[in-house]
Amino acid sequence: MSSLYHEYLAEDREFKDYEDFKKNCKLKTKLDFNFAYDIVDRYASDFPGKRALVWIDDNQDEKIFTFDDISRESKRAAYWLVSKGIKKGDTVMLILRRRWEWWILMPALHRIGAIVIPATDQLLQSDIEYRTNAADVKMIISYDNPIIQGEVEKSMAKSPTVKYLVTVGKEREGWLSFHDEYERLPAEFPRPVEDAATHNKDPMLLYFTSGTSGYPKMVLQDYDYPIGHIITAKYWHGVVEDGLHLTIAETGWAKSTWGKLYGQWIAGTAIFVYDMNSFNPAKMLEMISKYGLTTFCAPPTVYRYLVRQDLSKYDLSKCVRFSTAGEALNGEVYNVWLEKTGKKIYEGYGQTESTIICGNFLDFAPIKPGCMGKPNPLYDVEVLNPNNKPVPAGETGELCIHVENGRPFGLMMGYHKDVVLTADAFDGGVYHTGDNVYMDEDGYVWFVGRKDDIIKTAGYRVSPFEVESILQQHPAVMECAVTGVEDPKRGMAVKATIVLSPGYDTKDPKEMEIKLSTFAKENTAMYKCPRIFEFVKELPKTISGKIRRVEIREKDKGKDTERIKQDF
The missing domain is CATH 3.40.50.12780 (ANL, N-terminal domain)
Incomplete structure (x- = not known):
């Protein structure tokens, strides 16, 4: 057995279901653990010749x-x-x-x-x-x-x-x-x-x-942070021993250490790196097929592009598991991918401050499309109200992690040089993620939105993700971001900023607005439907590919609703 993750399990065995996993999956460490000496050098000494990295760039330069x-x-x-x-x-x-x-x-x-x-x-x-x-x-x-x-x-x-x-x-x-x-x-x-x-x-x-x-x-x-990513790689990515894993990520953001280094090597798989100048969905599928990747992880945006390709042209048979994180996955994308490939997409959720917090771990529980999955057994997760009190199943609150008994593997030490921010993040004996969710009766966690992103309109609370999921079912919508803008009648009006799919244009934006507005009204409650549409070439994003709704809100700040409509 040429993997080392077993040495960091408190009890080295297979888990029969999620409840067994949640109760009994615990990790251990040692006082001087260091990834370079205890993982890299151990593989070099104990398993000579074991493959670690396959790298290729757009010039077809390849290194193993x-x-x-x-x-x-x-x-x-x-x-x-x-x-x-x-x-x-x-x-x-x-x-x-x-x-x-x-x-x-x-x-x-x-x-x-x-x-x-x-x-x-x-x-x-x-x-x-x-x-x-x-x-x-x-x-x-x-x-x-x-x-x-x-x-x-x-x-x-x-x-x-x-x-x-x-x-x-x-x-x-x-x-x-x-x-x-x-x-x-x-x-x-x-x-x-x-x-x-x-x-x-x-x-x-x-x-x-x-x-x-x-x-x-x-x-x-x-x-100890790398040890926490055993759960990420082994139980969420489902990496294969001596396999080949690709996570689409640039090394400048935390997803690279989630999916391109620590957990994967500890779990015994090699890492595939495609040093691409720009993302090309057909080229990415070609890489999966050509190199026989065994596991693959990408943000939901990538899957939205991949499902629009002729997937029958590519051999995805060796890839036993596809996963996604970064933004909540639209249920329609999941269903289309499953229909075209016969393979599920396993969603996960976490932050720069943590390892994976919730996920669809192996096949311990059925997948509910669009759901983040169930809590990582390393984290004592609870959904709390503003007073740090638990909310009932189905009710929205903030996703929090209990730290009264110590900081779990993979959760940050704190915000460097900022005592106040760190104290706020760990207020009340819990780590506050800042993300609103609800937990259903089966223990699955559903993303609602960042606390700052929730739109309060005419007395209702609207989740941007919920509205985005509806709009993304329309073939004209490649990407969208839903935000609130000031409105004297409603407090906030729902606005959709949209990137259109190839083949659609905005020569007549009013006609496209009517089509999308009608589609939204046919598929969701009236109070959630966007009243304002903006069509753009690209959405503002962070370096990790997350939509910066705050930037859209800042641009619209101070404008009245009618003025915004005229601007568009």
């Missing part, structure tokens, strides 16, 4: 790495980082998109005990300045994209803590060249001892939230 390779090269990289003065507790920002070097540098930094800040190449000068100063960044390592490297350079005048800029790929004036320097060094890096050693509760990873409702917060995770 074993754990021996990852172990050796990450030791060499750690040696190089230390030679530049990086030590335990230092913060290093990685802007590497999907370059294979990310899978070398992440464990290299873990070896040292440095704090890793994964970041996206979509950052601008002001974003970088904010991050470098908020987190005291000492080194920035970026791939050779002249645009992002130019933004980094512009930020340096106001980034006094940054001592080194490192380029991966082509050389750049004023930057250290990672490949030219590190490849000359020995692949030696003994596990640190005493004060230099890492403790399982030391800070390891710092993520800036995607900012759906405000400026990014700094989420701090410890060295």
Whole structure:
């Protein structure tokens, strides 16, 4: 058996159903757990030649790495980082998109005990300045994209803590060249001892939230965080031992550590990385077919594009499990995918601050399309009202996690350098997700919306996701975001901002508005129906692909309803 996850189960056995899973699935750790030494190096020593990573880009360049390779090269990289003065507790920002070097540098930094800040190449000068100063960044390592490297350079005048800029790929004036320097060094890096050693509760990873409702917060995770992702990979993604897993994610956001690194390697599967310049649904299906992927995870938006392809042209037979997270999955997309492929989509829910909180775990319980599934057994989940009191089944409240008996695996240490935000998040002995949900009589959790996204109109409370799910059943709608706008008669009016599917246009927007309005009225209660429509080429999104409804609301703020209608 060439996987290590068994060693971190308190009781190593199969679970017969969800109740058994919920009651008896518990994880364990050790005081000095470190992913680089206890996972990467263990595979390299115990299972020589075991495949770890398959990487390909749009130029058809392909690289395959074993754990021996990852172990050796990450030791060499750690040696190089230390030679530049990086030590335990230092913060290093990685802007590497999907370059294979990310899978070398992440464990290299873990070896040292440095704090890793994964970041996206979509950052601008002001974003970088904010991050470098908020987190005291000492080194920035970026791939050779002249645009992002130019933004980094512009930020340096106001980034006094940054001592080194490192380029991966082509050389750049004023930057250290990672490949030219590190490849000359020995692949030696003994596990640190005493004060230099890492403790399982030391800070390891710092993520800036995607900012759906405000400026990014700094989420701090410890060295036990990877262990929490055993549930993500083994029981939600359903990864196959010695299989090949793909999660569509750029390394700048937390979904990459959810689906492209920790849990997958601990559970014994290799990771497939497609370093694409832009998303092409036909090309993605070709990759699944050509490489025989065994498990696959993507946001709902990706599935909305995939189901519109001729799926009969691709061999998806080796892919035993498809999963999704990031936004709530529309039930219609689930049904069409199942009809065309014969395969289910297993939905999951979590945050940058956590591992998976709710999900459809293996086949422990039937899937209810559009539902987030049932709670992760690591988390004591409850739906609470504003007074931190439980609400009855079927009633909407905030999804919370009890922490009175300690912080569970995978839940953040807190918001870095922000005692007030951390205290608010953990107020009343629970972690507040900020997401409104309801739990049905069967224990399934259903997403309603962010607390800030709920629309109060004419005395009713409207869930944006509920209305979006209706509109997305119309073939003209590729994506949509539902928000509230100020309305003197109703308090708020429901507005739908829509990206049309290929083949549809807005030459006559009024005609399209009537079609969609009629469709909504035929399929949902009148008070939920959008009164305002806007047609756009793309929706504002975070770096992780989540819709920024707050940006739409800000744009509409202060405008009266009639004015908004005229603008459109």
